Amino acid sequence: MPRTRAVPNTDDEAELVSRARDGDGEAFAELVRRYERRVYRLVRNITQNPQDAEDALQDTFLKAFSRLDSFEGNSKFYTWLVRIAVNEALMKLRKRKSDRTVSLDDGIDTGEDVVVREIAVWDGDPEQKYSQQELRAILDEAIASLRPAFRTVFVLRDIEQLSTEETAAVLGLSVPAVKSRLLRARLQLREKLTRIFKRKGEDIFAYL
Amino acid sequence: MNEYLDETEDAELRREVEEHIRDCPNCWVVFDTTKRTLRIFRNFQIEDFPEELHERLMRRLEQRLRQRRRRSQPDASVPPA
Missing domain, CATH: 1.10.10.10 (Winged helix-like DNA-binding domain superfamily/Winged helix DNA-binding domain)
Structure with missing residues (x-):
């Protein structure tokens, strides 16, 4: 039985990524629409600041766009995007709290x-x-x-x-x-x- | 504790934990309030995504795309002779 393709799903994601990589802005815009809400919620929760969250959101997609060549397709596009977003969000935190080190490092474990x-x-x-x-x-x-x-x-x-x-x-x-x-x-x-x-x-x- | 909270499939572990918390009020309270903590965070997430946010994001991406095109076709703006 033929599968219906009315609803965009992850099946066509590889194609969208490959078109975006070739410079197709419309394909990238579709990827943005799919993930912008989730990325925003993520960076909003990490930065705890609406302005930093918006900056991190924009920088995440700009970086993703310019680094599409390095996306190898063996992970999900979303998890690849999340990695960039987490880094961007932590960078904003570091900037805001320049007096304190913000890192993924555990620091001294006092228990x-x-x-x-x-x-x-x-x-x-x-x-x-x-x-x-x-x-x-x-x-x-x-x-x-x-x-x-x-x-x-x-x-x-x-x-x-x-x-x-x-x-x-x-x-x-x-x-x-x-x-x-x-x-x-x-x-x-x-x-x-x-x-x-x-x-x-x-x-x-x-x-x- | 994580595994239990994540509703592990490990029936043995589930039984052990459940047996223990039945007889240990302190642990029961900690488990119960931790479960409720997770539920409340899941139920109350930021779902609002203002349209302006989308528009500003798209504007920045379009700018970048234009820059990229200019760089890859340096003569595009020069009308042909």
């Missing part, structure tokens, strides 16, 4: 950030209790408090839903390193959110 301090159940459902804007602000603040090395892993794995292996490949890390950073990021975010959402002033296990 301090894996400690679970706040053990308390949440008070009802935060998604019902807070407005969208309030919740957005809380989540932004929590994610901004993570070190870039952890933040980046969290964003790729838990927000962009890349696999552990893809995340490792994109960041040039080992799979165990990705897993350990992911766990620490998750626990730190849990800690931050629990401080805000916890049930207050009563025995936390009263419901059990």
